[in-house]
Amino acid sequence: MFHPPQTMNALLRRTACTLMTGVCLVLSTPSHAEANRDQLTLSNWLKFVPAAGAAAYSTYEGDYRGLLQLGTEVVVTVAATQGLKEAFKNGDWGTRPDGGTKSFPSxxxxFACSGAAYLGERYGWQEAAPAYAISAWVAYIRVNEDKHYVRDVVAGCALAWGISKFIVKPYVPAQVSVTPVIGPGQVGLNVSANW
Structure with missing residues (x-):
């Protein structure tokens, strides 16, 4: 089946993102021999993948306004998360399943969901799906290794998603159109642009 070049590029990008997600998930599948420390280290690294992928995607698209929105969204999400952790640290919701503190929100x-939420809000759910899969894997590890309750990881992702709704605007590629204007007593060009 023939796809126009623009559709083919989008299909190739989505396929590459999906394959990258699959490789990450397969390589990170825990075995009985792995220590908890290895899974926690994995979650420490995987949390950066969605935001890094979002930055790479925006750079590929030449969407520098989007990069600014991504940076703003990540900073606001981190600040809001830390503020909530401080607010809840002395209560029941601040205690981690392993006895530590600052559990709520994750x-x-x-952080992982901030990259995924940016992709979804800026480019659409197809581009965000692999990033959300990685974010879900980070959430699974954090709950499985007794660092968070389910409520903590759900709240962390919901917070990032909500912040992205206020900061990130849908992507509209820059376009310039030139059309001839021919009419009674006039000949010219109509130039319009959006960016």
Missing amino acids: GHTS
């Missing part, structure tokens, strides 16, 4: 999950 910082790892909110």
Whole structure:
């Protein structure tokens, strides 16, 4: 089946993102021999993948306004997460399943979901799906290794998603159109642009 070049590029990008997600998930699948420390280290690294992928995607698209929105969204999400952690640290919701503090909301999950939420709000759910899969894996590790409750990871992702709704605007590629204007007593060009 023939796809126009623009559709083919989008199909190739989505396929590459999906394959990258699959490789990450397969390589990170825990075995009985792995220590908890290895899974926690993995979650420490995986939380950066969605935001890094979002930055790479925006750079590929030449969407520098989007990069600014991504940076703003990540900073606001991290600040809001830390503020909530401080607010809840002395209560029941601040205690982690392993006895630690600052459980609510999950910082790892909110950071990972900030990249995914940006992709979804800026470019659409197809581009965001692999990033959300990685974010879900980070959330799974954090709950499975007794660092967070389910409520913590859900709240972290919901916080990132909500912040992206206020900061990130849908992407509209720059376009310039030139059309001839021919009419009674006039000949010219109509030039219009959006960016």
